[in-house]
Amino acid sequence: MSADVQTTQPRAYTMTSASKQWSSGICDCCQDIALCCYACWCFPCFACQTAKEAGECLCLPLLDAFGLIPPMATALRASIRQRYGIEGSVCSDCVYASFCGPCTWCQISREIKTRQNPVVFVSAAA
Structure with a gap:
């Protein structure tokens, strides 16, 4: 009786997004x-939670209300770009934060979620 015995275990490897682009577009809410829905119904709470998930002070997004250009949305978007090696410029961050504020916060939140929860594949081949 011949039985095939597997002598090695399947290896797990992590597939992360090493792309230099955002994992989702600004309008992919x-x-x-x-x-x-969370951003739509309680935007201040959503922005504060997103800032906290990014490792920033919980109350920083509240400073965006004081000024023509939202400083915290611009700074956080630039920070996330730098952290994950995403191409872009502070000028584009400023434009998105100024004219598409809620969409910018949603994109930041999706990016953090995508990059912090990589997909793991298990290979049966040795």
């Missing part, structure tokens, strides 16, 4: 419906 509906990619994560729960995030979109």
Whole structure:
């Protein structure tokens, strides 16, 4: 009786997004419906939670209300770009934060979620 005995275990490897682009576009809010609804119904709470998830002070997004250009949304978007090696400029961050504020916060939140929860594949081949 001949039985095939597997002598090695499957190896797990992590597939992360090493792309130099955002994992989702600025208008892809509906990619994560729960995030979109949360941002729509309680935007200040959503922005504060997103800042906290990014490792910043919980109350920083509240400073965006004081000024023509939202400083915290611009700074946080630039910080996330730098952290994950995403191409772009502070000028584009400023434009997105100024004219698409809620969409910018949703994109930041999706990016953090995507980059912090990598996909793990298990390979059966040795």
